[in-house]
Amino acid sequence: MQPRNMSMSGVVDLAAVKAAGEAKVKAEQARAEAARQGGTGAVPPSSLVIDVDEAGFERDVLQRSTEVPVVIDFWAEWCEPCKQLSPVLERLAREYSGRFVLAKIDVDANQMLMQQFGIQGIPAVFAVVAGQALPLFQGAAPEAQIRQTLDQLIQVGEERFGLTGIAVDAGTEAEPGDEQEAVVPEGPYDALLEAAVRALDANDFAGAAQAYRNVLSDDPGNTEATLGLAQAELLARVQGMDQQQVRKDAAEQPGDVQAQIAAADLDLVGGHVEDAFGRLVEAVRRTFGDEREAARVRLLELFEVIGGDDPRVTAARSALARVLF
Numbered sequence: 001m002q003p004r005n006m007s008m009s010g011v012v013d014l015a016a017v018k019a020a021g022e023a024k025v026k027a028e029q030a031r032a033e034a035a036r037q038g039g040t041g042a043v044p045p046s047s048l049v050i051d052v053d054e055a056g057f058e059r060d061v062l063q064r065s066t067e068v069p070v071v072i073d074f075w076a077e078w079c080e081p082c083k084q085l086s087p088v089l090e091r092l093a094r095e096y097s098g099r100f101v102l103a104k105i106d107v108d109a110n111q112m113l114m115q116q117f118g119i120q121g122i123p124a125v126f127a128v129v130a131g132q133a134l135p136l137f138q139g140a141a142p143e144a145q146i147r148q149t150l151d152q153l154i155q156v157g158e159e160r161f162g163l164t165g166i167a168v169d170a171g172t173e174a175e176p177g178d179e180q181e182a183v184v185p186e187g188p189y190d191a192l193l194e195a196a197v198r199a200l201d202a203n204d205f206a207g208a209a210q211a212y213r214n215v216l217s218d219d220p221g222n223t224e225a226t227l228g229l230a231q232a233e234l235l236a237r238v239q240g241m242d243q244q245q246v247r248k249d250a251a252e253q254p255g256d257v258q259a260q261i262a263a264a265d266l267d268l269v270g271g272h273v274e275d276a277f278g279r280l281v282e283a284v285r286r287t288f289g290d291e292r293e294a295a296r297v298r299l300l301e302l303f304e305v306i307g308g309d310d311p312r313v314t315a316a317r318s319a320l321a322r323v324l325f
Contacts, residue, residue, distance in 0.1 A: 205236035230304035277316035285323040
């Protein structure tokens with residue numbers, strides 16, 4: 001079976017935003033504590049591949065996922081495809097040198113975890129990032145596709161959740177510079193970005209938006225600030241909305257562009273990405289002039305929240321082009 005498309009960008013809600021902020025704060029605190037104690041916080045290579053059971057799941061997977069993506073390999077001794085996949089994942093965990101940790105779970109010995117993740121067949125590979133679980137793929141997939149999935153997972157962990165990985169002890173097979181890359185702050189904007197996250201956590205969406213704008217004024221290409229600003233502005237718009245009334249207005253007034261825009265915001269916050277995009281594409285199709293432009297601009301803003309590499313954004317862009325041209 002080929003790996004399914006992996007994306008963590010589909011659900012945009014307060015819980016996800018808070019999880020991202022908490023993950024980054026915890027990772028920074030852990031590094032600061034290690035430095036205070038005179039250590040580097042580096043782990044031995046053996047810590048990159050671990051066996052996990054039900055008793056240690058919270059510590060070894062959930063807590064660890066606040067500082068580095070944790071990839072879970074569900075396997076069993078009798079599973080032949082598992083014997084093909086597991087060595088590949090273990091080798092890649094060491095090669096990526098702290099960009100993710102591999103947790104191996106024997107399904108025969110951990111039936112409860114198998115049920116909680118809804119495992120229907122093995123091998124099955126999941127990831128946990130900032131405490132949030134998502135399926136990656138099932139079956140012994142080709143290594144090239146596994147690498148592609150891992151690269152996307154790591155990128156999402158960095159850009160959406162501030163997870164910069166963990167350092168590995170010097171003298172391992174890691175490429176020169178990998179350890180440094182894993183622990184060096186992203187740049188001079190860390191304080192502003194952390195302030196924005198704290199504001200989001202406190203539901204101060206206006207304050208968060210301003211902090212992100214301050215970063216973008218100096219660094220217009222900053223991905224984290226661009227994404228954060230789009231999320232903060234979206235959450236600010238829906239804060240205090242009478243959701244029932246907004247839904248009622250949108251249903252009763254399909255030609256009211258502002259009603260459709262408000263409903264699209266609620267759709268996206270609720271994780272109904274295709275509904276939000278489809279609603280605004282239809283609003284663009286129905287309208288002209290300033291109303292059409294308002295719907296188009298809001299749709300582009302919602303694209304920023306989800307991310308341009310998401311296939312749902314790609315499909316919606318194509319749909320938008322068809323109704324415009």
